[in-house]
Amino acid sequence: MKRQVTIKDIAYKLGLSTSTVSRALKDHPDISSKTRTAVKELAALLGYRPNRIALNLRSNSTRTIGLIIPEIEHYFFSAIINGIEEIAYKNDYSVMVFQSNESYKREVINTNAVLTNRVDGVLVSFSKETNDFSHFQKLIDNEIPVVFFDRTTEDLPADQVVADDYQGAFQAVNHLIEKGCKRIAHFAAPQHLQIGKSRLAGYHDALLKHNIHFSHELVFLADTFETARKTAHEILRKPNAPDGFFAVNDISAIAIIKAAKELGKRVPEDVKVVGFENSKSAAFSDPELTTVDQFGFELGREACLMLLRRLKEGENTDFQPVRKIIRTKLVVRNST
C-alpha cells in the first residue's frame, strides 16, 4: 500500500511549517489567501487525506479525553465535570482532569501534559489570567480536536459551549422588579470576563425595560463571600439603601443575606436577593436562595458530545466552528 501523504510532506515541499499548512487547510484567517491556495492545490495534487479517522482506528488511540479547567472546587465546574464524564464513560472514554488553578503558567504546563499523554481530544475552560492562546493553537496544529466551554475565545477556530448569561441576568432582575423592588444593586464580576460583562448587560437591560434609571452607583465589584459581605454591610447602613440585590454568583448572594440579617433586616420582607449558579449552598442557605440555574451538568454533557462528534467525523478541511448556548432558568425560592 502506498504511504499516505501527510501534512509534513506538504510543509516540506512548500518550505512552510506544519502549523501553517494545517491552518491553511482550515482556512485560518491568519494565513494569506495566496498561501491557502498553494497549500490546497498541492494537497489535491498529492492526494492528501486528513488522517484523523485513521488516527482513531489505530490501536494507539488512548480513549482518553483531556480536560483543562480553572477550578475543581467550584460547584459549577464540578457539575460540568460530572456531565462530561457521564457522556465520556458511556462512550468508553476516560477523562483526565487538569486544574489550572486560575494560573496561565499552569495551564500551559497542563496543555503540554495533555499533548505528551496523546489524548484523543481536549475540553478547555481557560484561566482568568489567560490572554494569549498559542498553547491551545498547538493542540489544534497537532490535529487534536478542542472544544471550549464557559470561558471561550473568538481568537481560535474551535467549537464553544456557553451558558446564556445575559438572559439569566435579565430574568433575575426582571423578577426582582416584578416582586416590587424599586432600587436594585448589582454585585458584579470583573468586567474583563465575558460573564461579568454579559450579566451586567442583562441587569442593565431589565432596568431599561421597566423604565428604571441605571446608575453606576448601584454596581459594585464584589464576587467573593468576603467582599460581598463587607460591601453589603456598608451600603445597607446608608439611607436610601437598596431593597433588591442581584449578585453575580450564589456565594455573594449568601453573603448579602448574612449581612442583611446581621443588620436586623428581614429577607425577603425588607431586602430581596437573587444569586446566579444554583449551587448546593443555594438550597442550604437560610432563607433558601432564589437563583439562576446555569445547568453545569448539561453544559458539560453538550461540550463532550460536541467533542465526540468531532472525533467521529474526523479531520475536516472545511471546518466550521460551532457555538452552542445553553439556556439558563430562574429558580424562585424564599429570598425574594
Added chain:
Amino acid sequence: MKRQVTIKDIAYKLGLSTSTVSRALKDHPDISSKTRTAVKELAALLGYRPNRIALNLRSNSTRTIGLIIPEIEHYFFSAIINGIEEIAYKNDYSVMVFQSNESYKREVINTNAVLTNRVDGVLVSFSKETNDFSHFQKLIDNEIPVVFFDRTTEDLPADQVVADDYQGAFQAVNHLIEKGCKRIAHFAAPQHLQIGKSRLAGYHDALLKHNIHFSHELVFLADTFETARKTAHEILRKPNAPDGFFAVNDISAIAIIKAAKELGKRVPEDVKVVGFENSKSAAFSDPELTTVDQFGFELGREACLMLLRRLKEGENTDFQPVRKIIRTKLVVRNST
C-alpha cells in the same frame, strides 16, 4: 556498559511471571517463602538492581502524577487536590485527576488509564464500592509507586496518609459536654467505612470519659443533607429531645441547624451542633458552625511529599509501608 539485569530476566530464568518476581522481591505474603528465597538468590547472583532511579532519569519519565479520587465536588477532596498540586507543580510534576464517582467499575478504568499514560506515581483514595484491590496491585507490580490517602486498606503493601478521625470526634463530643449538653445524638456515616467507625468510636469514648451512658437510640445513620434534616425534624419533636448533636460531616450539621430553626428552637441556646470537615459552608451557615478541621490541604501535601520521596529513593527491596496520621483540630464558632 553491561546491560542491566531486569525483573524480566529473573522471571524468564525461573519460569515465573514478572509480577511474581516483583512481589517476591518485596516479601509479599502471597508469595511462598520458597519462591521468595529462589528469586532473591538469583537476583543477588545476577547483580539485579531495582531500576526505579534509572526509570526516572530516562527521558520517558512523563513528570506526571496520576490521582484517582471518589469525588471532585466534595470540599474535603478538592482541598486535598489543591494540596497535592501545590507540592507537585513546585517539583515540576503535573497532576492528572481521575474521578471514580464512587464507582468500582470507573475506578478500574481509571487505573488502566493511569497505566496506559505511563505516569511516574499514583495517589489514590478509593470508592465506597471498592472491596477488591487487585487493580491497584497491578500498579505496584508495574513498579509504579502508590500512596493511599483518606480511604486506605491494609490489604496492599503501600504508604498511607489519613486524618485522625477518632481524635477529632472525641474532641467534638468532649466540647459539647463541656458546654453543658446532657443528651448528645450522633449522626453517623455507614459503618463499613473506616471514617464511620472511627468517628462513632470517638463519640462513644468521649461520653464514657464523662460517665455518660452510651445509647444506640441516639445514633442515627444520616450523612446527607436530606436524611439529616428529616431525622432531626423527627427527633427534635419528641419529648426528651437531644440538646446536642455531633454530625459526621458539615452538611448534616447544617441540616440539623436548619431543622432546629424550623421548629422554633434556638441554636446554640436550645440545641448545640458540631460538624466535621471545616468546609466553606461551615463559615457561611447561620449561626456559623463549630466543626472539626480535617486539614485536607495538609493531607494532600503530605501524600504528595510521600510519593515524591518514593520516586526519589527508587525501587527498594526492603520496602516498608509508612502510615502517616494528620492531626485534626476543633474550630469553635457560634453553633455551640
